Amino acid sequence: xxxxxxxxxxxYFIAWQNPxxxxxxxxxxxxxxxxxxxxxxxxxSPSLILLQLARGILFAVIAIPIIRGSxxxxxxxxxxxxxxxxxxxxGHIMPNPLMPIASVRFSHMVETSTSTFIFGLIIVxxxxxxxxxxxxxxxxxxxxxxxxxx
Numbered sequence: 663x664x665x666x667x668x669x670x671x672x673x674y675f676i677a678w679q680n681p682x683x684x685x686x687x688x689x690x691x692x693x694x695x696x697x698x699x700x701x702x703x704x705x706x707s708p709s710l711i712l713l714q715l716a717r718g719i720l721f722a723v724i725a726i727p728i729i730r731g732s733x734x735x736x737x738x739x740x741x742x743x744x745x746x747x748x749x750x751x752x753g754h755i756m757p758n759p760l761m762p763i764a765s766v767r768f769s770h771m772v773e774t775s776t777s778t779f780i781f782g783l784i785i786v787x788x789x790x791x792x793x794x795x796x797x798x799x800x801x802x803x804x805x806x807x808x809x810x811x812x
Contacts, residue, residue, distance in 0.1 A: 664788075665718025665781050666711065672777035674699060680769040686761075721747055721778065722785050729789050736790045744782030751775040 674696055677683050684690060694702065704711060725743045732739040754761070754771035761767045 663715070663718070664784055665721060665777075666714045668777045668781050668784070669714050669718075670700065672773045672780075676776065677769040677773035680765055682763055683766045683769045686763060686766045718781070721781060722789070725782065725785050726789065729786055732790075736786060739790060740783045740786035743786050744779040747782040748775040748779035751778060 678693060678699070681690070681693075684693065693699070725747070728743055728746070729739060732742070734742075751771060751774040754767045754774065757764070757767075761770065
């Protein structure tokens with residue numbers, strides 16, 4: 663769900679601001695207000711929401727072994743995971759037949775690399791140690807994972 667929220671916010675406030683990108687996806691004209699756009703998409707394209715939920719789970723599954731195996735400070739692990747998730751999205755800049763318009767590719771590149779970078783930081787923050795309650799989530803006290811030295 664965290665990934666879906668980050669993806670959706672970045673998609674609307676970064677990529678969807680580009681009129682060429684909106685036209686590319688068949689939504690030319692003025693941009694709809696955020697909540698109207700969100701509601702319409704949830705109703706018209708529920709498969710997009712399910713796809714992004716699955717993508718968030720996949721990204722977390724990819725990150726877990728890195729988080730568990732990391733022997734460096736959590737903030738360095740966060741940067742490592744964030745860059746690992748974000749760097750492949752820089753490939754959007756290259757011309758391709760699926761997205762031939764340069765501004766559309768660039769908007770997607772900025773949107774997806776930014777959102778996955780932020781998601782990478784957040785999942786390390788959430789998963790690098792056990793949290794027994796909300797207070798633990800925000801404390802500096804290390805409650806550590808088993809067999810992981812910090």
